[in-house]
Amino acid sequence: MYRYDAYDTQLVGERVTQFRDQVRRRLDGSLSEDEFRPLRLLNGLYLQLHAYMLRVAIPYGTLSSEQMRMLAHIARRYDKGYGHFTTRQNIQFNWTRLEDAPDILADLAKVEMHAIQTSGNTIRNTTADPFAGVAAEEIEDPRIYCEIIRQWSTLHPEFSFLPRKFKIAVTGAREDRAAVRVHDIGLAIRRDNSGEVGFEVMVGGGQGRTPMIAKTIREFLPKDQLLSYLEAILRVYNLAGRRDNKYKARIKILVHELGAETFHEQVEAEWAQLRDAGPNLQAVEIARIAAFFDPPRYEEVDSASYQAKLFQDRTFADWVRTNVAPHKQDGYAIVSISLKPEGEAPGDATAAQMEAVADFAERYSLQEIRVTHEQNLVLPHVRQPDLYALWQGLRDQELATANIGLISDIIACPGLDYCGLATTRSIPVAQRISRLFANLDRQHDIGELRLKISGCINACGHHHVGHIGILGVDRKGEEYYQITLGGRADENAAIGKIIGPAFSSANIVDAVETLVTVYLERRRDHERFVDTYERVGQTPFKEALYGSR
Amino acid sequence: MKTQAVTANLLVDGRVAFLTWEGDWSEKVEDSHVVTSNEEAEWLLDSAQRAVSAQVVIDPYLIEVSDSNGSAWPLSRREQIRAAGPTGTIDTAPDGLTAGLKQVA
Amino acid sequence: MVLVKNGSVAQDNWVSVTDDEMLPPGKPAIISKARWLRERCSLRRRSEALGLHLTSDDTLDDLVNALDGIALIVLEFPAFTDGRSYSTARLLRERYHFSGELRAVGQILRDQAHFMLRCGFDAFELVPNADIASWVEGLFEIAVHYQPAADARSPASDLRHR
Missing domain, CATH: 3.90.480.20 (Sulfite Reductase Hemoprotein; domain 2)
Structure with a gap:
């Protein structure tokens, strides 16, 4: 770190x-x-x-x-x-x-933390693949560049009063776990034909009331040029982004109104002036920061006991199936800790749970923890033979729900229970859905299904990119919920489509059940919900929800 | 005629507060000074503005309430949640603004 | 209004002139960008200093080769939250090498002053009752910088490897 x-x-x-x-x-x-x-x-x-x-x-x-x-x-x-x-x-x-x-x-x-620029029309915390540094297919650890961006953007004198907030995400892997295409800037680490490492630069993604998928404005940016290129993008945006209407002030609107090609030209013209005079770091500073992210010293691990436990304890094996991911190092595992136990508010953790996770990180994960944008936690360096004991410890803290990626692993914004902007509640809907699907066997049978709930059009609950998205809308004081289908936040990012009229609060959970039933009837082989939806289209889901009018 | 009360957040801690008959601020919506005419409502809001100048509250505004048994209760869901705390699993006892409400056994 | 320049209260001799007013004889005058571009040839012959007032909508594109003879540029902040003039200031200093006075006017907060200083502003027009001492203190509250800007201060990334 x-x-x-x-x-x-x-x-x-x-x-x-x-x-x-x-x-x-x-x-x-x-x-x-x-x-x-x-x-x-x-x-x-x-x-x-x-x-x-x-x-x-x-x-x-x-x-x-x-x-x-x-x-x-x-x-x-x-x-x-x-x-x-x-x-x-x-x-x-x-x-x-x-x-x-x-x-x-x-x-x-x-403890070397702060709240700088976690709000306001500034460059916000840069997000990254939660499996950074441990994912098997990674080109380079994106956190090196996230830290470089953190420093460059912190109290940036020119970019602290932008037209609107600004979010950057970085991934170093093919599989996108950081939702880079729905950020103001998405950076994906790539290798060009000569083997050099750099970034694919995507601009103008975002959710909110005008969801958009980011457009690639540069296929390959040499990595030592990162900061001057970012500064060029931000300067073009700061000067030309709309300030007359806060709903049109995000960079996605500028990119959309100018067209990606014109926007690209303006950025390149600005960059031409900045690339030699700009904020690029010297190699020695990049190396200093990179060294903090060198892989830890892993041990030789004998995994025989772990393999045996997988056969002996089915509940453990189920948890491993959903919550444990392959590590780049043989004998190690990446463990996801679900913050979505049945009936609780997604993403909440008590002080006792946080301390327990800190204990587990010390005992089993080289003191390191990650937070995912799906509102879960990750222990990135767990030896396979420790998994069983870790799982038992997590169970004692209600942290071992085996639902990562499943229908009850719901993203939900705080909604009207806490948020001053929300118009409807989202946490109670998440709680009711997670109770309806409480049977884990059933959830495992349904398989990967990303369900995301926002309590208003600002879309903090990422409903636009949920396989099933739920958006709360207020109708004359009553809470209604609109369903979108087919959204995805992965490397094939897509915005979900509205399926039909909104459901009342009383009926929204049944509607989700209906969608799942249609999927189970229609799925082939190992199709996930979103695969079946993409193959069969909206109609069967629509008919099941609204009848074949 | 609308039945209204004035609410705001306290500057020091951000807690939800309601303007009372005594001209103080209470965390209990039942304590609200309830008015039924527009003239009274404006007068009430004006007196709340003095608490803004005195650094006591932020952004006071009028809310519609029902006043059946002499104790006010907001009509809108948003204001009900402000008055009573988050719905869902977190315990929201009326005085539940201090204790750790979500202990793990 | 009170002018704070280079960290202390300064005399302000400049006179702002609207586009249809005559320039005051014997006094330095501030004019709009439009007037400067229109009357540049005649205005250059004036012996008193000239300043430009740029609104945050004014771009620099047509001023690139037209800053000769300008001693002061006033950049406006129509709201605390309108950050365009930060970019304009940096461009004037770093790209167009403007070395005259760069003055911030309009809605500016004491707590924004250090950002403005870093972007190249050296003068600030404050409301008459402003707390000047507090304002000047605000200029230097943050001494460490992570990025190069229009001031001469080295960012941490350079200082680390001295």
Whole structure:
């Protein structure tokens, strides 16, 4: 993992002091709420329905066990004993007090964390493949470049008041676990014909009320040119992005209105001026950062006991099937910890659970934890012979639900239960669906099915890219839910299509059941829900839901 | 005629608050000063604005309430959730703003 | 209004002139970009200094070779949240090598000043009752920088390898 040096420590410390002073000036009345709002947002402090919500950055979703312990401490000391992991690999504390916020930031700084730019019209936390560094087919660890981007974008003097928020995601693998095509900028590490490593640069993806899949504006960018190219994109956007209408201010609208080709030309013209004079790092600095992500020293592992357990304990084997992924190192495994137990709020973890995960990371995963954009946790370096004991430990903490990638592994935004923007609730819908499909055998039979729920058109619950997407809409004070089908966030990213009129809150869960039934009747061989949908199209699903009118 | 009350969030901790008959702020919606005319509603909102200037609350606004047994209850779902806390599995006792509500056994 | 320049209160001798007003004799004057482009030939003969006022909608494209004789550029912030002038300032300093005064006016917060300084602004027009000491303090609250910009300060990535 990256560790702060004296410069990083000083910057984060200065930022805490600066924010403490801003809070002081707000509380003594020298700053009005209108003046303070942009300042608190630059530090991830929102005012939500019930309280201030603090969003803490988890850079590219990587946490040490020590950092996880601090998050648990904050949950317990300053909040109500739990936190919410988000679709951008961050964590939110829902019940913080303004007067405590500077102390929370000071506590975070002790473990090299911060809340800088987790809100506001800034470059937000860069997200990454949660299997970075351990995925078998990876070209290079994307976190090296995420850390480079983190530093470059932090308190960037030119890009702290963009037309709208700005999200970057990086993957180093073919299989896209970072949803790079639905980000403002998606970067995929590629190797060109000569074997050189660089990036495919995709721009203008996003969800919200105008979902779009990012367009590739450069097939191959040499990796040492990354920052000057990003600066060129951001400068074009900062100057030309729309500021007259906040719903048209994201870069996707600029790319769409100009056309990807014109946008590309403008970026290339700006880059031509910047590539030699811009912010590119020297090789020695890239090497310094890269060294933090060198693979750990793995041991020789004898996996015989693990193989035996797989035969002896079917429940364990089921968990392995969904929650354990192949590691690039023989004898090791990548373990996903589901934060979607039956009937709970997706992505929530209690302080006790966070501490337990920190313990497990220390005992079994070289102190390392990842957060996924699907709102789960990952232990990236587990020796196969430790899997059984880890699984037993996770079970004691209600963290061993064997549902990764299945229908109850639901992404859901906080919805109207917490969020000031939401118009309908999403957590209770997720809870009801997860109870309906509580039978894990049935879930395993249904197989991979990505269900995502948003409580309003801002689409924080990623419903546009769910195999089944559910969007809450308010109709004269009643909660209704619209279904989209066929969305995907993977390397074949697609926006789901609306299937028909919305369902009442009472009927939405039955509608999901109906969709699953149609799929089970129609599927061939090993087709997943989304494969069957793509083969047979909307009609059978539509007829089952609405009759053949 | 609309029956209304004034709500806001407290500056210091962001908690939901309702303007009371005494001119204070209470976390309980039942304590709300309820009015039934537009003139009274404007007067109520004006007095809430003084609490903004005094750094007590942020962004006060009027909400519609029912006032059946002399205790106000918001009409909209959003305001009901603000008044009572999140629905779903998290316990939302009226005074549930302090304790750790989601302990693991 | 109060002018803060290079970290302290400064006398402001400049006069802003609308497009249909005569330029005041004997005084440095600030004019619009449109007027400058239109009347450049005659204005160049003026002996007093000239400044340009750019709104955040004004682009620099037609000014690239037309900044000779300009001693001051005023960049406007119509809202705290309108960040275009940060880019414009950097372009003026870094690409067009403008070395005169770069003045920020409009809605600017004390807490944005360090960003402005880094983008090349050296003067700020503040409301009359502004807390100047606090403002100046704000300029230097953050001493470490991760990226090169229009000021001369080295980013951490360079300092690490000195």
